[in-house]
Amino acid sequence: MVVGSCELLYMPHPSLSSQTANSLFCLTVAPSQVLQGFAAWQQAGVAIARLGQRPLIVGGSHTLELMQPQWQPLLEQQLQISQAAYTPDCSENTLASLRDAVTAHQADVIIGVGGGKALDAAKLLAYQCQLPVVTVPTSAATCAAWTALSNIYSDQGGFLYDVPLQKCPDLLVLDYALIQTAPQRTLVAGIGDAIAKWYEASVSSGSSEQTLIIAAVQQARVLRDILLQKSAAALQEPGSAVWREVVDATVLLAGVIGGLGGAQCRTVATHAVHNGLTHIPASHQALHGEKVAYGILVQLRLEEMVQGNQLAASARQQLLKFYAEIGLPQTLDALGLGNITLAELRQAAEIACDQKSDLHRLPFRVVPDQLMAAMVSTTTPVEMGRQPVGISSTNQES
């Protein structure tokens, strides 16, 4: 199908999980180039000019307005810039109008500026139009600047599906000065999204024999430990060395794990819970990583309740302390969802339990009633000795 000058190429690449001895697979491990440092953006003009002369800058309307004085590095290279907002959401309709903007401007490179949805929209647009893409995260809230994956939402903000892309971005510009202007809450959310890598990868891939997946799972463990050890100090001193290490962990290392591990290593119940919650309008005030962080507790609770997993119980207690320390939400109430109806809770649980949901990568069956019970009991104290014993397929030990 051809729309304007853009050819639509939805070619899901085979994941490592479906790899057989004779199958061909493609790895999308890392961006071609990463520029990182304070004022990295100010020095990015030359690298961007190598990719194209007519950038279309994609971001939220507020970000595009705020960033107006920041286009100087592009203008210095005599680049012909145009801007387009990804409103109302990173949705199919928005992508259609962004493709029109590419055609109208005759853009030859896409620059995504902003948070996860802005970057996802820019990456998918570039993929559909077969153009190079530059990602410029303005917060450390997700690893979207790194990955070869875009999430698509409805115009109302409900998660619909994700699209695997052919490659990671051509250039990632991680400018700590830009990240430092974002509210602290975005870094806290990024910590929640990044630490989920361990709780998901260890369940989905903890017993994999594949070299790169073993490497990805071990890096997820390293990422968890860095975050557990350094997050509180980082949040106290924005801009410091320890703060930069935590920003690198959420934006870069979390992306490395997704890249090395591929689809198999990606998500389990944690992100499925997030996806279900996005269909409750009141959840939109909570950031992606905040919902994901809550989703980790729900996943651990499921492992405790359904499987009798004691390691999951102690991992949950450890995380509850960590969340209290850095300000991640532990309950629906803390996510601003204390007043949702039972019907809304059920709807979120049913979406999370959809047949195609990654939730079913858990090593046991889950039905919506069980998920709802887990969702309302994330802070329940561990009841020692009540669980069935001897069942543990996860790697939650440290």
Ligand SMILES: [Zn+2]
């Ligand atoms: Zn995420």
